[in-house]
Amino acid sequence: MDKIIQYNINGFYNNFVDLNLLSKDYDPLIFALQETHLTGRSTPTFSGFQIFWKNHPSNTAKGGTAILTKSSLQASEVPLRTSLECTAVQTRIHGKNLTVCSLYLNPNERINYENLQNLLSQLPTPFLILGDYNAHSTTWGCISTNTRGRVIERFVFENDLVVMNNGSFTHISSSYGSLAAIDLSICSPVLSLSFNWEVARDIYNSDHFPVILTSLDASVNITRRRRWKEDQADWVSYQRQIQGRLSLNGSLPVKVQADKFSEEILKVAELFVPRTSIQVRKKYVPWWSVEIKDAINTRKRLFRVYRRNPSAENWSAFRIARRRAKSLVIEAKKKSWQAYVERIDASTTVKEVWDKMRKLSGRFRGAGPVEILSTDGYTTEQKVIADTLAEAFSRNSDDSHLTETEVDARNRLHQLNIVSENYAIEDLNANFSLCELNSALSKVKGKSTGSDQISYSLLKNLPLNERKNLLSLYNEVFSEGQLPELWKNAVVVPILKPGKDPLQPVSYRPISLLSCLGKVMEKMIAVRLTWWLESNELIPRNQSGFRKARSTTDNLAFLQHYTVRALNAGEHVTWVSFDLEKAYERVWRINITNQLKLWGLRGRILKYIENFLTDRSFKVAVGTLSPTADFSKMESLRVASLACHFFWWP
Known part of the structure; x- marks a missing residue:
């Protein structure tokens, strides 16, 4: 309430x-x-x-x-x-x-x-x-x-x-x-x-x-998506039970095999990996302890004693207990902060720092909007909220923002006959190895799942034989060039932009949650493609974002160096900075595939990328997985985890 x-x-x-x-x-x-x-x-x-x-x-x-x-x-x-x-x-x-x-x-x-x-x-x-x-x-x-x-x-x-x-x-x-x-x-x-x-x-x-x-009005029943409690999992029993259950049937279409693969993992996971409730629990703060809980309970008990018997002695005992409980909380928060700061080192990511600070302050992400302005007025119904947000996100990448001339220009791009350059690509189209799969699994992080509910940990804890079956599944998908539908369907979680009106649909940023099964394969594709682009010097040298041993601060350092050098030489410097609105939502996919073809990319990896970029869809989750219908994304890269930054390089 x-x-x-x-x-x-x-x-x-x-x-x-x-x-x-x-x-x-x-x-x-x-x-x-x-x-x-x-x-x-x-x-x-x-x-x-x-x-x-x-x-x-x-x-x-x-x-x-x-x-x-x-x-x-x-x-x-x-x-x-x-x-x-x-x-x-x-x-x-x-x-x-x-x-x-x-x-x-x-x-x-x-x-x-x-x-x-x-x-x-x-x-x-x-x-x-x-x-x-x-x-x-x-x-x-x-x-x-x-x-x-x-x-x-x-x-x-x-x-x-x-x-x-x-x-x-x-x-x-x-x-x-x-x-x-x-x-x-x-x-x-x-x-x-x-x-x-x-x-x-x-x-x-x-x-x-x-x-x-x-x-006393009917409250909005705020719920959340269920997550696997991986720290409480019985991984030994999970590995024992799943042994021999993930064998592939070559006579079935690869999409059917992928669905059965996911179903078997989920069946076993439900037995040995507990899940969170859909209900939002009370706030947790890392400085809370049994000692603080006992001190507060003592304070409450002594106050009840005073209410029953209001004497100077009982009042004094209560005041002492109250001071102790307050000092314990203050000291616990201080020690919690100091202990965390001492653990920060060069390997600590920015995300880990901010997540910890959010927990220390008792601040938690909400379960999404509880009310929004739809076409029919204000609403608190989760399904209507989800549909309204889905329509707003879909409009970001449809053709409504294009002129007829721009639509015609994009259509003509589909008809181009690309004459490619000659780069070696044999290694790009070879089957994936177990070494590549193990490397990809070791680098993926996070607990969020896509619509198939498979988490990274469920894949990382597969025994060797079942991991080999996973590799076989990836190679079959790679050979056919047809991704399972669930791998291309995103669950979009709306996050309120800082300082924006929570009642307006345009105030929310879509965060896409994709199938972890699909993202592991994307990781292997990305490693190969990055190696090929870097080896052939196809990435502009001034591109710093999302590159190994590079950072966007490199550009700022170069700008500072260039500016200081020019000023010392008595010259003028003019530079322009701009931000592309809805950049990922409105990039033309045909430009991506045409550029890759122009560079000479072909074979299975090109077929995979073309299929990866087509027929993508999403649904919006408000609280638990919402019953919204799938929305197609016309030109958006926002729902494609690999492409979201990777395909901006060309």
Whole structure:
């Protein structure tokens, strides 16, 4: 269920650990914070969230409000003209507009009724006004009613608003342990039955309890694609059971053999390799430990003891336990970071660094968009979302962006009679060897699978005889030049581009997941083709990307050297930098094959490449594998892992 957390944090940085724990425990969409104590000297950040904030008018470390919204939500700040300490944001949840306002009313300042009315007039409806009002009234659970409480009562009554509180205490005095209900959740009448209101049982590190608002509307059932738990696999039993089951039947078409090959691997894998659930679990952070869990449980237990028997001794014991739990979390995060930094060396890839930093911060990739703007309006249905994204991705590479002249020019390219140069190609068309297969398997990484659900580890752990059968399958595919359909069908996962509107289909970048069976063969083809191109010096010398012992920074180094040399000689330097929009989606495949033919490529490897580039399709996955129909890619290389960069060289 989707949640909003209202919390007087008593210092954003002082109790930053609370945000980590609350995010882990409740996974909220929105935080509405009071008493952030922020100043203009720093910009607050929290991984996975956008932050909107307003500091105390004096810009000193007191008061202040903030609203944190998940990055997957489209949210915009509502401009407010008011002297009150408040922040308001407009967003959408379950396809409905919602305004959330975080308000802090200082107990030492007089409440001005007109200021409250002015704030109300600026909030788009429907709205939630969540805050620390520092107002006492028996209406919402206090022992008595004070002047400030009567002002808030009048404000609620005259504007036909609803106080969502259920009478539970929300504040505990840090000095005496006395309880009060001064944090209020006020809403438009239309929202009164849309949320369940409750106070968290744990006090965390502030003197206020977090308030949890849980949406009662039907939540989007966020799921994820299942993965193999390779670290828990029984590989010995897997190898024993699969022995003798992958023999090929030469009388069957190669596509049928490939399908049966995959089916047999999956049957055995299901027995000995566990898989993840499709349900999204609670967040995991690498600094979490049994000691921290026990310390937090002790803190909770001692607070319950104090609630049952409110004595000075029990209050002191609770405060000691709370300080210990907080210090353990801070120290664990520090040690986790230090331990990781010490393990970084020259062999650590950039991807590994960023993945680890993401885990250390508790930031995880989402399961895809939960709402999007389709042709029929806003929708939260996963199938409609997937279809909408598939249509948007397909448009990137269809002919709608071409003029008639450009279409005619491309068609004429198919009719060219290519006269090739003479380069030796015999080695390129020979059968693949076991050495080539072993080399390819040793270099492939990753756990993601294509539509056939075969992972690299399932292939790497094949016993020798079955690995030889895999090699025979690859050689049959190479001989026929016809790839199995599943090898050319991509599962596309939409990833939101940084800073883009999550409701717009064009805001997502398609990430293609292809069959690992097919990608291992592509790896062997790529090694051969790269060797041939490099040996014959067919790759431009200024091409640095995706080349062995080369990097795109080589071009920057050359540019710097050229510029400095020219300036020292008293000359001028002019250089142009540009980015090709939708470069991989709109490259003409016929140009690739024509260039290869011009260079003299022929035989089985050319036939493989031509088939590799034709009849490719994709489906979009939102959560679990979506039921979208296959979409064809007219000219895109985005769904071809080998071609995505390799075929840009010519």
